[in-house]
Amino acid sequence: MxxxxxxxxxxxxxxxxxxxxxxxxxxxxxxxxxxxxxxxxxxxxxxxxxxxxxxxxxxxxxxxxxxxGVPTTTSLLLKKAGANEPSGDPEHKKVGNISIEDVIEIAISKKPSITALQLKGAVKSILGTAKSIGLTVENKDPKVLVKEIEEGKYDEKLREAEGKWNS
CATH class of the missing domain: 3.30.1550.10 (Ribosomal protein L11/L12, N-terminal domain)
Known part of the structure; x- marks a missing residue:
C-alpha cells in the first residue's frame, strides 16, 4: 500500500x-x-x-x-480588515484597521501552526504580521500595541480569551 x-x-x-x-x-x-x-x-x-x-x-x-489547514495569517488579517491585498508600502500606506479582539481571535485560530506557547506571545506575533502588511489595530501602529501588551494594558482581554487558547 x-x-x-x-x-x-x-x-x-x-x-x-x-x-x-x-x-x-x-x-x-x-x-x-x-x-x-x-x-x-x-x-x-x-x-x-x-x-x-x-x-x-x-x-x-x-x-x-x-x-x-488554517488560512495564512496574512489572509485572515486581510479578511478581517476587508482589504484585498497587503500594502506595498506598509510604513506609509495603510490598507485597513482591525480590533485587538480580531487579533486575539486570529491568534487562537492559528494555535496549531504558531510557535508561541502563550496567547500573549501569539498575539504579539500576529501584530507583527499586521504591521508588515499595512494594517493598524485599534487605529494605532501594531508596534504600539505590542508595547501596550507588554505593559499589561490588554491583560484582561487576554485572560478572557485564555480558555479558548487552552482548550
Missing part, C-alpha cells in the same frame, strides 16, 4: 482544474475534476483566502483523504 502526500496552497473555494495541481493528480490516476470539486467544497468557507490543503493518496486503490 503506497501512500503519497500532496501539499498545496490554494485560494479557498476557487481551485481550477489546471497546473500545478492537475498534472500531479493525473499522474496518480485520480479524477482531477472530482478532486478539484471536493477541494472547493472543503475550502468554500475560506473564499478569497489562501488555505493549505493536504491530499493523502493511496496510490494502489486511488482513494484519498483531504485535510484543510
Amino acid at each position: 503506497a501512500k503519497k502526500s500532496i501539499k498545496v496552497v490554494v485560494e479557498g473555494g476557487n481551485v481550477k482544474p489546471g497546473p500545478p495541481l492537475a498534472p500531479t493528480l493525473s499522474q496518480l490516476g485520480l479524477n482531477v475534476g472530482e478532486v478539484v470539486k471536493k477541494i472547493n467544497e472543503a475550502t468554500s468557507q475560506f473564499k478569497g483566502m489562501t488555505v493549505p490543503v493536504t491530499l493523502d493518496v493511496d496510490t494502489d486503490t486511488k482513494k484519498y483523504e483531504l485535510s484543510v
